[in-house]
Amino acid sequence: MIVTALHVAPVRHAPMVAVDRIDVEAGRGVVGDRWFGTRHRHVSLQSDEDLAAAAAELGRAVPPEATRRTVTVDEGAVPTAPGVRLRVGDVLLEVVRVAAPCRVMETSMGPGGAAALRRRGGSILRALSSGPVRLGDPVDPVDPVDPVDPGPDLRRS
Numbered sequence: 297m298i299v300t301a302l303h304v305a306p307v308r309h310a311p312m313v314a315v316d317r318i319d320v321e322a323g324r325g326v327v328g329d330r331w332f333g334t335r336h337r338h339v340s341l342q343s344d345e346d347l348a349a350a351a352a353e354l355g356r357a358v359p360p361e362a363t364r365r366t367v368t369v370d371e372g373a374v375p376t377a378p379g380v381r382l383r384v385g386d387v388l389l390e391v392v393r394v395a396a397p398c399r400v401m402e403t404s405m406g407p408g409g410a411a412a413l414r415r416r417g418g419s420i421l422r423a424l425s426s427g428p429v430r431l432g433d434p435v436d437p438v439d440p441v442d443p444v445d446p447g448p449d450l451r452r453s
Contacts, residue, residue: 298433299384300344301360301368304329312361320387322426326366336392340365340434341382342418343374365395365418369435376417382421385433389421 303312308330319327325338342365351358367384375382380391389446395417 297369297372297427297431299316299367299429299431300370302429303361303364303366303368305364306330309328312364314361317428317430318366319428320389320423320426322423329366337420338423339367339384339389339421339430340418341367341369341374341384341389341421342395343372344368344370345372346374346418352450363417367429369424375437376419379398381438383438384435386427387423387429388424388425388438390424392420392422394423407422419440444447 298436302315302318304315304318304326305312306328311328318329320339321327322334323338325332325334331337342363344360347358347360347363349357367368376394377389378391378393382397
């Protein structure tokens with residue numbers, strides 16, 4: 297998988313802004329994004345393949361910014377199982393939960409948008425390390441048997 301789109305919104309309900317790079321802080325999220333500093337909702341991830349399937353169902357294009365997700369990858373299934381770890385560029389992320397579609401998508405995507413993304417909404421991840429994520433960065437699963445110590449602030453109790 298490769299990062300094909302990056303979007304942020306400075307405040308809730310603000311339009312998503314396409315960027316070439318985001319800066320992620322461990323335990324805090326994407327600098328300058330509306331979710332920065334929240335407990336677990338640091339980064340959201342979706343797939344172009346899922347957007348194409350939603351577009352086919354809706355009969356109209358679904359641009360990445362319409363879903364209000366931060367990172368879009370070119371292909372493949374986005375992991376949704378809690379605890380799965382991914383390295384996006386140099387940043388280590390961990391899946392927290394499925395990114396459920398919300399009613400805001402009925403406005404950003406039009407009628408039927410939220411339903412078209414059911415089981416295609418991607419994932420919500422928390423940041424275990426800091427660093428930049430850029431367009432074109434690889435997205436790779438991290439072997440769960442590899443010991444990764446995210447630091448005292450992010451260890452599970």
